Amino acid sequence: MLERPAGGWGLRSVRARLLAIALLPMVAVFPVVLGVILFWWLAQFDALLVSKAHDDLIIARQYLRRIMERGSAQIAALGQSAAFAEAGRAGGLEALLEARRRELGLDFLYLTAPGGAILAAAPAGARPSAAGERRIVGAALEGRPETSIDIFEAGEMASLDPGMAARARLDLVPTPAAAETERTVETRGLVIHSAAPAPLPDGRVGALVGGSLLNGNLGFVDTINDLIYAHADLAAGSQGTATLFLGDVRVATNVRLFGDRRALGTRVSQEVRDAVLGQGRTWLDSAFVVNDRYISAYEPIADGAGRRVGMLYVGFLERPFRLARWAMMAAVLGAFLIAAAVTVPFLLRLARAIFQPLERMNRTIAAVDAGDLGARIGPLASRDEIGLVAHRFDELLDRLEARDGELRAFARELDARVEERTRQLEDTRRQLVMSEKLASIGEITAGVAHEINNPIAVIQGNLEVAREALGPAADEVRVEFDLIDQQVHRVNMIVTRLLQFARPEEYAGYVETVAPADVAADCLVLVRHLLERADVIVETRGEATRTVEVSRTELQQVVINLMINALHAMPDGGRLGIETRDEDRAEAEGVAITVADTGVGIPADRLRKIFDPFFTTRTQGGTGLGLSISYTLMARYGGTIEVESEVGAGSRFTVWLPCSRDPEA
Numbered sequence: 001m002l003e004r005p006a007g008g009w010g011l012r013s014v015r016a017r018l019l020a021i022a023l024l025p026m027v028a029v030f031p032v033v034l035g036v037i038l039f040w041w042l043a044q045f046d047a048l049l050v051s052k053a054h055d056d057l058i059i060a061r062q063y064l065r066r067i068m069e070r071g072s073a074q075i076a077a078l079g080q081s082a083a084f085a086e087a088g089r090a091g092g093l094e095a096l097l098e099a100r101r102r103e104l105g106l107d108f109l110y111l112t113a114p115g116g117a118i119l120a121a122a123p124a125g126a127r128p129s130a131a132g133e134r135r136i137v138g139a140a141l142e143g144r145p146e147t148s149i150d151i152f153e154a155g156e157m158a159s160l161d162p163g164m165a166a167r168a169r170l171d172l173v174p175t176p177a178a179a180e181t182e183r184t185v186e187t188r189g190l191v192i193h194s195a196a197p198a199p200l201p202d203g204r205v206g207a208l209v210g211g212s213l214l215n216g217n218l219g220f221v222d223t224i225n226d227l228i229y230a231h232a233d234l235a236a237g238s239q240g241t242a243t244l245f246l247g248d249v250r251v252a253t254n255v256r257l258f259g260d261r262r263a264l265g266t267r268v269s270q271e272v273r274d275a276v277l278g279q280g281r282t283w284l285d286s287a288f289v290v291n292d293r294y295i296s297a298y299e300p301i302a303d304g305a306g307r308r309v310g311m312l313y314v315g316f317l318e319r320p321f322r323l324a325r326w327a328m329m330a331a332v333l334g335a336f337l338i339a340a341a342v343t344v345p346f347l348l349r350l351a352r353a354i355f356q357p358l359e360r361m362n363r364t365i366a367a368v369d370a371g372d373l374g375a376r377i378g379p380l381a382s383r384d385e386i387g388l389v390a391h392r393f394d395e396l397l398d399r400l401e402a403r404d405g406e407l408r409a410f411a412r413e414l415d416a417r418v419e420e421r422t423r424q425l426e427d428t429r430r431q432l433v434m435s436e437k438l439a440s441i442g443e444i445t446a447g448v449a450h451e452i453n454n455p456i457a458v459i460q461g462n463l464e465v466a467r468e469a470l471g472p473a474a475d476e477v478r479v480e481f482d483l484i485d486q487q488v489h490r491v492n493m494i495v496t497r498l499l500q501f502a503r504p505e506e507y508a509g510y511v512e513t514v515a516p517a518d519v520a521a522d523c524l525v526l527v528r529h530l531l532e533r534a535d536v537i538v539e540t541r542g543e544a545t546r547t548v549e550v551s552r553t554e555l556q557q558v559v560i561n562l563m564i565n566a567l568h569a570m571p572d573g574g575r576l577g578i579e580t581r582d583e584d585r586a587e588a589e590g591v592a593i594t595v596a597d598t599g600v601g602i603p604a605d606r607l608r609k610i611f612d613p614f615f616t617t618r619t620q621g622g623t624g625l626g627l628s629i630s631y632t633l634m635a636r637y638g639g640t641i642e643v644e645s646e647v648g649a650g651s652r653f654t655v656w657l658p659c660s661r662d663p664e665a
Contacts, residue, residue: 034336038329045325049295049318050284056228056314057282057297058616060242063224064312071212072147072194074104079198079208088201093120101210107191108160109210111198114141119206121160128209129159135304140195140207147194148304149214151246154187157213164189168215170251170265177288178267179248186265190214190246190310214244215251216264225254228314241294245301245311248273255290263290268298268311276300277308286318293318357386361393373401452491460488472554472636514552516591516657517542517580523559524578530564535573544580544591548657550637555657558630558641562595562653565626569599569651589659590639594652601647610643630655 078084078100087096093111101109101122110121110128118127136146157165168189172181191211198208214220221242229240243253248268257263267273269288275281276298283298296315300308360377367375376397377390407425411418463484467474474481520542524531531538548555566576577596584590602610606617613628631641639657 030336030340034332038332042325042329045321049321053295053297053315054284056240056316057284057299057312059228060224060312060314061299063227067220068147068149068192068194071104071106071192071210072145072196075109075194075208075210076145076196079196084198084208088199094122094124098122098124104210105212106210107164107213109208110160111206111208112137112141113200113206114204119200123161126160128156130156134193134195134209136193136195137207137209140197140209141205143197143205145194145196146304147192149301149309150191150193150211150303151309152189152191152211152213154189157189164213168213168251170215170249172249172267173257173263173265175266175269175290177269177271179270179273181267186246186249186251188246190244190251193304215246217244217252218254218262220244221252221254224314229316240316241289241314243311243313245313247310248277251310257290266290268313272296272298272311276311280308287315289315295321357390361390364393364397368397368400373397373404456488456491459484463488472633511549511551513547513549514555515544515547516555516593517544519552519555520559520578520580520593523556523563526556527560527563527567530567531576534567534570536567536570537575539575539577541577541579541581544582544593546582546589546591546659548591548637548659550639550657554633558633558655559593559595561626561630562655565653566595566597566599566651569597569601571599574598574650583656585656590656591659593655595655596650596652598650601649602643602645602651603647607643607645611641 083096084093087093097109097111097120101107108122108126108128110126111119112128113119121127134150136148136150139146152160152168154165154168157168165187168187170186172184172186191213193209193211195207195209197205200206221244224242225240228242241253241255243250243255245251245268250263250266250268253263253266255263255266257266268276272283272287276283277300280300282300283296285296286293287296287298288294289296294315295318296313298311298313301310301312303309357377357380360380364375364377376394378394380387380390403425407422410421414421463481467481470477520540524538524540563576563578570576575596575598577594579592579594579596581592581594582589583592602617610617611627611631627641634641634655634657637657639655642654642656643651644654645651
């Protein structure tokens, strides 16, 4: 006789296994998953803060570069103007230079002849003491306009304008975490220094030189701050700041020391100073700024000779973001605890509703085995598979009890054969009990398999949806997805062995066989609205006859990105060429798609960086991610993206992909 387990809490009991199934996801799996998600989210949160600081630094750098370029252009235009030539002939250069100095907002403006003689200067009486020693002045005398950020000593500024030297002077403020120094005052000035060639009345070429002092130039840093943070979505209580450093000293800043007093004369922390000024690196991280920690971005500023003379900084207060992060973590953990407090009792009640009927069945079977043929499970509230099995089991017991009565009647009539007949009937009864048990188990198995197949199908379907939604990013969690696939397959195999179902088909991927010439034609249609607004002549040539195995959408994304970049490179119009052709490389057949423009071109020093993330040649707009993403997409299919460019002549981008493979191979 088979031994039946009594109702209890052993690991082999139905009660324990049902409770494990109900509670394991809540008390074990969910906390682990929640911890992983929180860890990933915090890492992404910090990365987004650093990325924002980097983007803000790009804006500040572009603004500084624009200021320098505008100053250089204004001085060059003045030197070539008719008013300048007329004033040189009539002797009114001093008045002209003073008027233009005030109009352009310059601190000094003077004209020097070859050899260093000062022909005219503004303000009146300015006599630069080191004009001939400046590299940009020499370049202008040779006919090349140049602009740089230079350091002026106090004496040189005093020779230009005594007020300029006074404005440049800053008392150093002791600053926590700064490098030790014996200096107490900063007398040097950081100057945007521009020089351009200017024709002299005697036919020679002189140099028109001008400059603006950045020390104490609060309008400069406030403009940067408005450009970056005026409409930025910063956490409540956070504030954006911008600073210009001479060496490690803040000479123009909107960082507050206390109240409304700006932190002029304070110094950067030694950690940042060593990294930026000492090693020439760009700092993108949290850093101590005056009296608190900021998400900071620093980059070195070099003078005309390439020496690191200062730093450009932007950043925002870290504390509100840190508090928001902890508040989010507390909210998530609180929500999990509330969900657990609500869910666990419900799961316990649900599990109890399942194992209580099973325990009644177990007690009834034990009673029948003990000889009580009148024992019954009785009516159950549930109408599920277990309730159906219990009802049929009671019917079986009714039939068995009736048959037992018949057997007893035969026993009274057939005393001679009672022992043999009883043995036969007992065997028959056992076979019937076993048969009904097997039938009951089969029905239970069918019900359980049905209930398993539904959530398994949901899991499998959502897994495929996740794969399609993530696209190439799914490679980062391939191991986890493969593990889920293996476990789902294992459950499917168990159900298959029980019910002998067929295996489900494998998931079909999204890679398809496409003709690059068709994709290029489709892309022209998709960017037609941009082509209509631009003064661009489109030339197409489709000679490719081969096909490639690739995602059509991703290939369109790459080609459209190259077309849009070409249009941005031709703001004044030009020719856009689209060509597809068959091309073999390294003993591999393939197809090349070329996008060429006649735009401004890319300098050689930037050409090798264009596929780097966040690198962009645009002064406005653009994230620097388009070419990096395009390169990654094509590399995944075994392809490449190559570029040829010449400044002023245009650029030529070529996408190469290997051909479709022979299906028989």
